[in-house]
Amino acid sequence: xxxxxxxxxxxxxxxxxxxxxxxxxxxxxxxxxxxxxxxxxxxxxxxxxxxxxxxxxxxxxxxxxxxxxxxxxxxxxxxxxxxxxxxxxxxxxxxxxxxxxxxxxxxxxxxxxxxxxxxxxxxxxxxxxxxxxxxxxxxxxxxxxxxxxxxxxxxxxxxxxxxxxxxxxxxxxxxxxxxxxxxxxxxxxxxxxxxxxxxxxxxxxxxxxxxxxxxxxxxxxxxxxxxxxxxxxxxxxxxxxxxxxxxxxxxxxxxxxxxxxxxxxxxxxxxxxxxxxxxxxxxxxxxxxxxxxxxxxxxxxxxxxxxxxxxxxxxxxxxxxxxxxxxxxxxxxxxxxxxxxxxxxxxxxxxxxxxxxxxxxxxxxxxxxxxxxxxxxxxxxxxxxxxxxxxxxxxxxxxxxxxxxxxxxxxxxxxxxxxxxxxxxxxxxxxxxxxxxxxxxxxxxxxxxxxxxxxxxxxxxxxxxxxxxxxxxxxxxxxxxxxxxxxxxxxxxxxxxxxxxxxxxxxxxxxxxxxxxxxxxxxxxxxxxxxxxxxxxxxxxxxxxxxxxxxxxxxxxxxxxxxxxxxxxxxxxxxxxxxxxxxxxxxxxxxxxxxxxxxxxxxxxxxxxxxxxxxxxxxxxxxxxxxxxxxxxxxxxxxx
Numbered sequence: 001x002x003x004x005x006x007x008x009x010x011x012x013x014x015x016x017x018x019x020x021x022x023x024x025x026x027x028x029x030x031x032x033x034x035x036x037x038x039x040x041x042x043x044x045x046x047x048x049x050x051x052x053x054x055x056x057x058x059x060x061x062x063x064x065x066x067x068x069x070x071x072x073x074x075x076x077x078x079x080x081x082x083x084x085x086x087x088x089x090x091x092x093x094x095x096x097x098x099x100x101x102x103x104x105x106x107x108x109x110x111x112x113x114x115x116x117x118x119x120x121x122x123x124x125x126x127x128x129x130x131x132x133x134x135x136x137x138x139x140x141x142x143x144x145x146x147x148x149x150x151x152x153x154x155x156x157x158x159x160x161x162x163x164x165x166x167x168x169x170x171x172x173x174x175x176x177x178x179x180x181x182x183x184x185x186x187x188x189x190x191x192x193x194x195x196x197x198x199x200x201x202x203x204x205x206x207x208x209x210x211x212x213x214x215x216x217x218x219x220x221x222x223x224x225x226x227x228x229x230x231x232x233x234x235x236x237x238x239x240x241x242x243x244x245x246x247x248x249x250x251x252x253x254x255x256x257x258x259x260x261x262x263x264x265x266x267x268x269x270x271x272x273x274x275x276x277x278x279x280x281x282x283x284x285x286x287x288x289x290x291x292x293x294x295x296x297x298x299x300x301x302x303x304x305x306x307x308x309x310x311x312x313x314x315x316x317x318x319x320x321x322x323x324x325x326x327x328x329x330x331x332x333x334x335x336x337x338x339x340x341x342x343x344x345x346x347x348x349x350x351x352x353x354x355x356x357x358x359x360x361x362x363x364x365x366x367x368x369x370x371x372x373x374x375x376x377x378x379x380x381x382x383x384x385x386x387x388x389x390x391x392x393x394x395x396x397x398x399x400x401x402x403x404x405x406x407x408x409x410x411x412x413x414x415x416x417x418x419x420x421x422x423x424x425x426x427x428x429x430x431x432x433x434x435x436x437x438x439x440x441x442x443x444x445x446x447x448x449x450x451x452x453x454x455x456x457x458x459x460x461x462x463x464x465x466x467x468x469x470x471x472x473x474x475x476x477x478x479x480x481x482x483x484x485x486x487x488x489x490x491x492x493x494x495x496x497x498x499x500x501x502x503x504x505x506x507x508x509x510x511x512x513x514x515x516x517x518x519x520x521x522x523x524x525x526x527x528x529x530x531x532x533x534x535x536x537x538x539x540x541x542x543x544x545x546x547x548x549x550x551x552x553x554x555x556x557x558x559x560x561x562x563x564x565x566x567x568x569x570x571x572x573x574x575x576x577x578x579x580x581x582x583x584x585x586x587x588x589x590x591x592x593x594x595x596x597x598x599x600x601x602x603x604x605x606x607x608x609x610x611x612x613x614x615x616x617x618x619x620x621x622x623x624x625x626x627x628x629x630x631x632x633x634x635x636x637x638x639x640x
Contacts, residue, residue, distance in 0.1 A: 301570025325513030347444020430483030
């Protein structure tokens with residue numbers, strides 16, 4: 001039976017008892033009097049309160065006490081005493097047991113609704129995926145269920161259709177709306193060689209792509225699984241709640257017994273009055289709000305981050321992020337694009353790039369692709385006698401003229417001083433420079449560099465706004481690393497680091513405080529694991545993503561400060577919730593014990609139960625408000 005069903009039953013059966021309480025001052029009462037109250041309360045105890053008793057008994061057999069222990073003892077004491085009072089013609093307090101059960105269940109309904117909302121969000125993520133796919137079999141498109149798609153299948157997707165699984169485009173050009181997975185509102189152009197994500201929507205053209213990942217291996221499935229794990233995990237601070245409950249419950253029971261003894265034996269009130277004070281102490285001390293403080297904030301925080309394209313894997317990460325002082329970055333593919341680009345052309349751009357592209361079209365060197373990408377004009381130049389010279393460049397005959405691209409050593413004559421000074425200037429800016437010439441004449445220079453991502457500078461500025469220091473850890477040479485660091489605003493550079501030594505650099509940084517490491521490659525996995533918080537770029541390798549405690553789906557470096565800020569906000573909300581839960585008990589216990597009865601301030605068990613329910617509600621509300629907490633580093637994104 002669900003908590004909601006038990007709550008509804010308890011409310012329905014408690015209403016007549018409430019009516020009886022209202023009528024009593026006017027001389028009215030329920031038909032059947034105490035017998036009717038007995039029947040109604042017994043049904044509540046058997047149906048609605050029974051799970052509390054079972055749970056507390058199981059905990060008692062294991063020598064533990066939990067939140068349900070206090071509820072079970074409070075309701076059972078009020079019920080059993082009322083049976084005794086009924087047998088001896090004394091006033092009964094059946095309504096106390098009934099109302100306490102009802103109000104405790106009210107708090108649990110709040111919690112369950114919170115969990116259901118989180119589960120619904122995860123279910124909606126899962127429902128984003130397509131149900132079928134059009135697979136090319138023997139040259140013919142065939143519609144099959146998604147579950148039958150296999151790795152390597154060729155899949156066709158038309159405009160307006162959902163992309164079935166993760167894959168690589170082999171034919172066609174189109175724009176794809178990836179907002180439902182990455183959160184980015186702008187469509188992304190896809191063509192042969194580009195990756196596509198399952199559940200995203202193809203918009204303008206027909207694409208054919210090869211399935212790379214299916215089933216649980218797709219990005220969407222991994223997102224759903226990570227969100228589930230995060231929402232069901234426990235932050236280390238949760239252990240504090242568990243430890244408090246083990247000590248708190250026995251202490252409360254002792255306080256309740258002392259309350260009864262003092263009121264009955266020293267202040268000489270009636271047995272029933274002393275018992276009511278004792279029961280009120282037990283009920284109001286029930287630490288339900290303590291139990292809600294961590295999981296509700298954790299669910300809201302991880303749910304909000306998932307909508308922003310930031311996957312927080314577990315509650316441990318939240319606490320670790322709160323202590324981070326330094327953020328260290330890999331360079332290539334993390335701060336930079338990872339793809340060399342032409343950044344400067346000295347000389348006639350059209351002539352220089354045209355000749356260079358004609359020769360480099362036959363080259364397999366990585367820099368050749370940068371030159372070809374920069375040349376935006378079609379060429380009718382004819383290349384013969386092509387030759388690649390190891391470590392120097394390429395030569396050939398272009399339209400009958402001997403042409404070369406690469407090192408100045410390819411020239412038979414000394415390199416002109418004019419061009420040498422330009423080359424020295426560009427090299428000093430940490431750029432790779434190649435010369436372009438025909439015969440003994442230098443026509444120009446091409447400077448190539450792995451440039452920072454357009455978002456890197458903003459991301460570093462946001463981290464500094466959060467009071468964090470930044471470090472670049474790279475295997476590149478010091479000059480290149482320093483140039484990139486200066487451009488984006490990074491505080492410190494550790495260059496010439498071998499891949500196996502990145503983790504050692506992180507350990508060294510940890511001597512000054514907690515470290516978060518951001519990376520995307522296989523060689524970053526040890527550093528991601530060694531760091532207090534590993535942040536993996538979503539476009540990185542599977543190994544890096546597995547090693548990271550936070551995954552940035554959108555591969556946007558600006559999500560690093562956003563992830564850190566949101567994690568801190570979530571953890572601080574947990575602490576705020578715990579503070580209010582503790583304060584509530586500290587204030588409520590002496591009132592329930594009757595210390596302020598002389599000034600007219602007292603709590604009956606049913607009012608204590610109501611106060612406890614509203615304490616739980618306040619904690620849940622505090623957690624829900626985390627969704628509306630402003631973030632300094634949050635950008636305007638469109639969510640589906």
